[in-house]
Amino acid sequence: MSITNKKWLPHLEDSIPIEARGYSVSMYSIALEGWRRGLTLTFSNKKRRRSELIYSLADENKEHTFTVSRGDLTSNEAREICRNKHLTKEYLLAKNVSTPTGEVFQKDTSDQIILKYAKTKGFPCVIKPSDGTGGAGVIANIKTEKEFIEALEYVRYDLKYPEVIVEKFFEGEDYRVYVVGEKVIGAFIRIPANVIGDGRSDVRELLKKKMGERDKNPALFKRKIKIDKEMHNMLREKGYTLDSVPSEGERVILKSKNNVSSGGDPIDVTSDLTDEIKEIALNATKAIPGLANAGVDIMVDEKKNTGVVLEINSQASIRSHLFPMEGRARDIPKAIIDYYFPETKSVNEPPLYYFDLGNIFESIQNGIDKDIVVPAAPTGELSSTRFVVSGDIQEANYQEWVRSQALNLNLNGHIKEIKSGDASVVISGSVKSINLFREILKDKAPEKANITKVLEKKRTLPVKIGFEITNTDIEKNSISSKDGYYPVRVQNKSKSNKKGRSKGKSRKNNKALVDEKNIYKEKYKAITNSRSWKITSPLRKVGSILKGILK
Numbered sequence: 001m002s003i004t005n006k007k008w009l010p011h012l013e014d015s016i017p018i019e020a021r022g023y024s025v026s027m028y029s030i031a032l033e034g035w036r037r038g039l040t041l042t043f044s045n046k047k048r049r050r051s052e053l054i055y056s057l058a059d060e061n062k063e064h065t066f067t068v069s070r071g072d073l074t075s076n077e078a079r080e081i082c083r084n085k086h087l088t089k090e091y092l093l094a095k096n097v098s099t100p101t102g103e104v105f106q107k108d109t110s111d112q113i114i115l116k117y118a119k120t121k122g123f124p125c126v127i128k129p130s131d132g133t134g135g136a137g138v139i140a141n142i143k144t145e146k147e148f149i150e151a152l153e154y155v156r157y158d159l160k161y162p163e164v165i166v167e168k169f170f171e172g173e174d175y176r177v178y179v180v181g182e183k184v185i186g187a188f189i190r191i192p193a194n195v196i197g198d199g200r201s202d203v204r205e206l207l208k209k210k211m212g213e214r215d216k217n218p219a220l221f222k223r224k225i226k227i228d229k230e231m232h233n234m235l236r237e238k239g240y241t242l243d244s245v246p247s248e249g250e251r252v253i254l255k256s257k258n259n260v261s262s263g264g265d266p267i268d269v270t271s272d273l274t275d276e277i278k279e280i281a282l283n284a285t286k287a288i289p290g291l292a293n294a295g296v297d298i299m300v301d302e303k304k305n306t307g308v309v310l311e312i313n314s315q316a317s318i319r320s321h322l323f324p325m326e327g328r329a330r331d332i333p334k335a336i337i338d339y340y341f342p343e344t345k346s347v348n349e350p351p352l353y354y355f356d357l358g359n360i361f362e363s364i365q366n367g368i369d370k371d372i373v374v375p376a377a378p379t380g381e382l383s384s385t386r387f388v389v390s391g392d393i394q395e396a397n398y399q400e401w402v403r404s405q406a407l408n409l410n411l412n413g414h415i416k417e418i419k420s421g422d423a424s425v426v427i428s429g430s431v432k433s434i435n436l437f438r439e440i441l442k443d444k445a446p447e448k449a450n451i452t453k454v455l456e457k458k459r460t461l462p463v464k465i466g467f468e469i470t471n472t473d474i475e476k477n478s479i480s481s482k483d484g485y486y487p488v489r490v491q492n493k494s495k496s497n498k499k500g501r502s503k504g505k506s507r508k509n510n511k512a513l514v515d516e517k518n519i520y521k522e523k524y525k526a527i528t529n530s531r532s533w534k535i536t537s538p539l540r541k542v543g544s545i546l547k548g549i550l551k
Contacts, residue, residue, distance in 0.1 A: 006217075007328040011036075011348035015462045019358035021221035023051035025319035026068050031055050032354055033333035037344045041374040043360050050361050057341070064340045069332070070315040071340055075290025082288065082314040085130050085165055095287035097280065098308045100299075102167025104130050111152055117166055118148050124169040127151050129161035137161050141169050170308045172301040174258070175269065177281040178321055178332055180293040180339050184278045186321040186330030187270045193225045193255040193263025197246025203235065204242040207254070214263075219319035225263030230255060266320035268327025276305050284309045293336060351384040351428050352462035353377050353412065375465060378412065384428035386459040387441060391451035393423050398449040399469045405440050406467045409433040414468035428463040 012029060020028035034057035035041040044054040044065075056065045065072045070079070081087050086104035093099060102121075105114050118125050125148070128138040137159045139151040155161050177187040195206035207225060214220040225231075227242070231254045235241055238252070246252050258264040281296045288294075295316025300307040318332045334346055355374045363372055393399060394417075402415045402425060411429040418424045427437055438456070445451045 006323075008323055009329045009331055011352055012322060012329070012333075015352060015354040016218040017354065017357055017464065018221075019050070019356075019361065021218045022223070023317065023319070024357070025219050025322060026317045027051055027053060027055065027066075028357060029318070029322055030066060030069060030333045030336055031057070033337045033346070034341065034344075035355065035374060036353070036377055037337065037341070037347055038377065038379070039337075039341065039344065040376070041355075043364065043372045043374070045364050045371055047364060050357070053361070053364070057337070059341065059344070068315045069293065069295075069318050069336065071292060071336070073292040073340065074294075074314050078288050078290040078292075079314050082291070082294065082312050083131055085128065085311060088288070088312055091287050092284060092309055095283065097283050097287050098306070100126070100167040100170050100308050100310065102126075102165050104165050105163065107162030111149075111156070114152060114164070114166060115145070115148060118142075119145065121166065121168060123148070126165075126167050126169050127155055128165050128167075129155060129159070130163045130165050131161075170299045170301075170310075172299040172307065174310075175273075175277070175298045175300050175307070176316070176320070177273070177277070177296045177298055178293075178316065178318065178330070179281050179285045179296060180332070180335040182282060182286075183335065184270075184273065184281055185332050185335045186268065187273050188266045188268050188320050188324055188327070190258040190260065190264040190266055190320075192253050192258045193231075194251050194253050194265065195246070197248055197250040197252065199248035200245065202243050202245050203240060203252060203254075206246070206252075207242075213325075217323050217325065219266070219323035220260065220325070223260060223263065225254065260320065265325040266323075268321070268324040268330065270328070270330055274305055277307055280307050280309065284312055288312060288314075293339065350460065351382050353428070353465055354462050355465045377465070378429055381431045382429060383431045383434055384413075384426070384459040384463055385434060385438075386457045387425040387427070387438075388418070388453075388455045388457060389423045389425060389441070389451060390421055390453040391445075391449045393417065393421065393449060398446065399423065401446055401449075402441070403467050403469055405437060409437050411437055412463050412465050412467060414464070414470050416470045426459055426463060428459070 012032075015032065016025060016028060031041055039057040039059055042056045042058070044056070046054055048054060052067055054065060054067055056063050058064070081091055089099050089102070103117055105117075123145075124141045124143045126138070126140045127142065127148070129136065137155045139155060142148045142151050152164070155164055173189055175187055175189055178185050195203060195210050197206065201209070207227070211225060214223060214225075232241075234254055234256065235244070235252070240246075240252065255262050255264070260266065277298065277300055280298055284296045284298075285291050285294055291312070291314060293314075295313040295318075297310040297313070298307040299310055321330045321332050323329060337344065338346070360372050360374070389398075391398070399415050399417075402423075406413060406427060409429070411427050411433050413426040413428050415423055415425045425441070427434060442454050
């Protein structure tokens with residue numbers, strides 16, 4: 001699939017900052033959906049890896065807490081059941097949901113006993129950890145005793161999953177179906193790493209192009225397809241090498257496994273789901289008490305229109321639903337927020353805003369000891385525009401002057417040098433403030449800047465909250481600030497009323513945040529205007545600087 005032919009969600013495209021790409025897409029996209037609807041977004045300061053940050057969304061009446069895609073409407077019981085694959089099977093079988101038969105073996109069970117069971121059960125079979133996640137350690141379609149021994153040793157000793165499940169292999173296509181409440185929202189399959197011939201380019205050239213497309217995909221960012229022994233063997237089986245030129249439209253498979261980490265492509269198949277397969281997914285989630293939303297792995301026999309449930313993930317990644325390599329994206333964040341906050345209305349209309357994640361994560365990792373609230377999304381009569389400015393912008397600290405004017409008018413955007421003497425200024429916010437900024441930019445610039453031309457151009461892409469000075473194409477090397485944008489802390493945030501935040505609390509918190517921001521505004525500006533701040537990497541150091549300021 002060419003990246004230009006993608007069918008992604010318009011309100012998510014160009015809204016995922018570089019720090020949120022990859023595994024963090026799931027968490028970020030759900031948080032973003034709620035934040036854009038006017039819900040208060042808070043990140044808890046528990047030193048978790050970025051993709052699993054704990055975050056909450058709240059209105060004046062209630063608050064819900066999330067980890068990745070799992071919210072607090074999913075019970076602890078459901079979470080524990082889904083973590084234990086064998087226990088999941090017991091619940092599925094109790095509700096007559098089809099699932100492969102098998103046996104769980106504890107860590108003190110010998111390899112010989114496990115092998116004996118497999119031989120009695122018959123090949124082909126599957127080995128997988130009893131408590132693994134993300135498909136780690138799942139070895140399917142094991143056809144011989146020799147393959148079984150190798151797979152068993154690999155899972156138990158190399159991957160260190162001593163407790164394993166052995167079950168009968170079910171022939172079919174591996175579907176991931178996502179369910180929210182009693183609705184199937186999306187489904188995708190994964191195909192192994194591959195390239196599609198154009199009749200001119202060799203496999204090596206096609207692979208380079210494919211990697212370029214994957215890096216433009218927020219879900220697959222930096223997920224490399226390695227040229228290794230497995231790839232050479234796969235090509236050799238077809239009589240190919242890296243220098244072979246496949247015919248136009250020919251798909252050449254490069255790996256045996258279909259997981260995304262090995263270069264697999266997620267392909268949306270939601271429209272192909274039959275009512276029977278949808279019913280299997282829905283019955284599977286109903287079989288687990290207290291399960292609000294989940295990803296259901298189903299092995300589907302497409303010819304017979306039947307399937308068996310392999311696994312249920314209560315904290316499933318949704319990134320492949322949002323950014324498939326082929327097919328249409330499915331708006332799972334909308335479905336989740338609709339389920340948790342049915343009274344809110346999705347407001348994904350231009351201009352679209354998104355928030356910084358890098359500084360939030362750095363603040364958490366550097367030990368600021370309060371919960372971090374993201375400044376509210378702009379509301380009212382809003383617009384965006386872009387200016388191309390020509391002049392001596394480096395000589396007169398022009399970029400700092402522009403940033404100061406934007407912040408004074410509570411505008412969002414960035415300024416970026418696009419070539420020697422020229423800068424691109426993106427601005428977004430209230431129409432009234434933009435009109436004032438336009439006049440200032442054209443008529444009140446510092447004389448030393450020697451501005452010779454100001455051209456205004458249309459701006460349709462989303463804008464990050466705050467105002468940045470960016471002198472590279474990579475967002476993480478830029479200053480990001482709201483009053484320099486920085487995450488602010490909630491003082492004495494109550495955790496006792498998890499699902500019933502009292503009315504008026506959000507307004508009081510917002511006032512406290514504004515007061516706190518004003519106190520530290522001048523200190524922060526002094527830091528960001530210093531020469532040392534500009535020379536060093538502000539994103540890496542912002543957490544430690546904030547820690548000193550906010551203590």
